Amino acid sequence: MAKAVGLSGATSPGVTNPWVVAIVVAVAAFMEVLDTTIANVALRYISGGLGISSDEASWVVTTYLVSNAVALIASSFIAQRFGRKRFYLICLATFTTASILCGMAWNLESLLFFRMIQGFAGGGMVPVSQSILTDSFPPEKRGQAFAVFGVAVVVAPVIGPTLGGYLSDNLSWHWCFLINGPVGVFALFLVYMLVKDPPSAEEERLRMKREGIRFDVVGFGLLATFLGSLELVLDRGQTEDWFDSSFIIITAAVCVAALAAAIPWLLATKNPVIDIRLIATRQFGSCFIVMLAIGAILIATTQFVPQVLQENYGYTATWAGLALSPGGLVTMVMMFITGRLVNKVQPKYLIAAGAATIAYAMIFLTNITPDANFAFFVESRFYLGIGLPLIFIPITAASYDGLRPDQTDQASALINAARNTGGSIGVCIATNILAHREQWHQSQLIEHIVPSDPAYYQTLRTVQQFFAQQGSNSLDAQNQAIGWIGLQVQSQASFLAYIDVFQVLALISAAVIPLALILRKVGPKPHPSV
Template sequence: MEQPISLVEYGSRRVIITITAVFCALLEIIDTTIVNVALNNMRGSLGATLNEVSWVITAYSIANVIIVPMTSWLSQQFGRRNYFAASIIIFTVASFLCGNSTNIGELILFRFIQGLGGGALLVTSQTIITESYPPEKRAMAQAIYVLGVIIGPTLGPPLGGYIVDNFSWPYIFYINIPVGIIAALLTLQFVRSPKYGEKRPASEVDWLGIMLLTVAVGSLQYILEKGQEDDWFSSKLIIALSVIAFLGFYLFIWRELVYKYPIVELRVLKNSNLRMGVLLSFIQGFGLFGSTFIIPLYTQSILGWNAQQSGMLMVPSTLMVAFMMPIVGQLIQRGVSQKYLIALGMIVFFIYSLMSYKIITPQTSADNFFWALMVRGLGLGFLSVPISTMSLSTLKGPEIAQGAAFSGMMRQLGGSFGVALISTFLSRDIVGHRSNLVRNLDIYDPAVQDRVRRIAAGMQAKGMAPNVALKSAHQMLDGSVSVQATILSYMDIFLYIGIMFLVCVPLVLIFIKRSKSKVSMADAAH
């Protein structure tokens, strides 16, 4: 249905709405990664196991992915302004409760509630910003929004590390409270709700669709978060949830296509730009969250950095993205084709992966990473705005919110798939590289024996007994083999992520060209 009124804003009112929406999106994404560095402190103060405390991350992610596809429908049911303000209030109150948790069960429950509020912030922020700008300025609007999406994962770890080092872990939740209060007040004062027609009575609400979506998405997210930990399909729970997720999605799609008032309007995917944008959002999420996950992991496990140092390493890359956003927004407004910008971004991201593949060693320094990460920022700058703009560019009215929900969910799922696949690949690839290295390491080789002798002699010189020194020398050699196997696995990951982006370049160029021409929807879907 076409909107009877224009939601386009001007002057200071548009500035206030934009700042409010970006801050809400930023809050939501920072909270996805800020807890990572505080898990050990939480475990100690709440008396939880490592498996229990990891649910602090998992519960938030599951709630996020469940609520995101429903945001468009919930906005129509309650009015966008009311729903957005309520989500901010839920997120803020849950943040307070998380900080005041006295046991791990409470913390997991409140994190789930926080995720239900937070998921709405991300997608509704994008919709509000998009509709506040006239169509010719939407590329710039997306640039502003995407900046928050890119900065969030990078800011989380260093900010969390600083708070944990200087205060205590509850303050990673308490910092949300003042921002949340101000954002809720500004939303109620300035954000307007579109007139989407009358809301449905309770009897017409798609309760079965809601249940199927919750079960399917919740199961899938659990599989992705916990699969590696539970050794994937050797776990009966993972097998059961895989079957449930498959059946849940199958029945959900059937339900939404036949029900008169679906909770998620799947027909909006007939729009070829949105369909392409959803696919690219998944790939972008894979690369963005995957690289944000792997670099801190490498610097902390191999180079021995702390969380704050690892987080600060990513800051120049984020600043590069910030620098690129308005430039790319201007290029799109001046008529540069989005498909060429996306293809260029993917090529640049491949170059970043190749540079990372070549520089990582046990002695790699922050200086070595600097230019590779600047190239990463350049690539994300060329990718993020064109993908978001293209996804929503030909949508109108309620379709904008529906499209934003799809691309937001796929970006989140892309990130979850990226982290799950990378962590699985790492653990298995390390074993493979280690066995290859050990196979080529002959203990009877004179060079190997000489190396062990020299290490043992150095330890004896420091006062160690000969038998202890020899044992320690063998342990050191074993440790260096493990480090080398791990580094080779990281190199493989960077190379494969790069190749994935490079392979997508011709597909992007061909697919977008075909979607612009008058081909059938069935054709364009392949």
């Protein structure tokens, strides 16, 4: 029987190849990241199955992202204090159990509660997976190992809609979550058998216990309150009429107060849950903001492209997801290409090139029309698939540059938290822009639908004649013509609103370019972690 692989990379004869460990942790990370998007194309099924609005259904995505980000900021300390393998197994077991409970949810409240637990558990898996890879490989091979891991992290959000669409169309939306059950159990067995904590990690755990180093409960609570209330404001703002609602005013006040209290606390306390000084530096702070922006674009487009395909083009959930799949294949290839480029080209230039490519992809989507075909959306994801790896891999080298070894775990957690927090913010912003601009465009279009307008009069007569030829009497034909024109106005307003969403995402991506260019040059041996 193969022996377990030590996380320090030290092995004895007959030990399992570390690449097996890389694949195991990549599978677990893939499963966790997959759940950020697998439910996106199933939101219509969830909405109908639970009897809720589409806006409420979107909370299934944002609740997971925010709880995941909250857990990320605490994962580093907990893993060090209680043991990396033990913490990883607990997270994996909890994630698997919560996934099954999500699939068995009976109403919106239960689904959101189980998604929150799922997000908390998943938040500890990705950074610990990175630590396992770092310690399992010698420095000269870590880049290749992290390329495998990077494929899992970047491709999973793209495969999610395809898999979620197939399961929703052919089984039910419940299987978007239930599928994690057997995969999670299998991953649990492999991690238990193949992975163990290195002596250095055990020594660190005993040192923290001996010195009485405790978890920063106050700092964690303040940050969790800030992120949770921020999500509530963004999620409920549109339906509650923003600051005309006392609920939004109170929640926003709590959000601001939590942030205002968190900053001095994190600066003053001896062992803060996060080192907020990292975000204040030019190098890491810029990388943090870049990851926020890219997370917003990745998750928002992965939700809204399938949404427009289903609502405006009549695609099934499966075909809506398939429109994103070719982009995932491009991303997979580009991950390995970028892994080689990052050793030859400064990360700042690769990040800028990636942001420009993503901005072009968003501008390309602004050309959306009612007769856009499947190839149009595949091409848009093709450009996005090129741009994303040009950011995700180089930003690692840039963000770790100049950090002390004891800061790398927190840096990893913060970068991952930025991706998920940005994704939640991106979905909320896009949802609000879509709702507001659709109303605005509809009101603008309706102004031209008056009997005195020659174009409207001619269209009404033409459509009325069409329905009359189909056998309708004069009055019915007129009513049908008016109804048909009303549907066209709604359709046009919807397309124009989606164009506005993609324009905003293009501006966000373009804003990343100057941020990337102000990064300093990275030395010849950047930190290998992703």
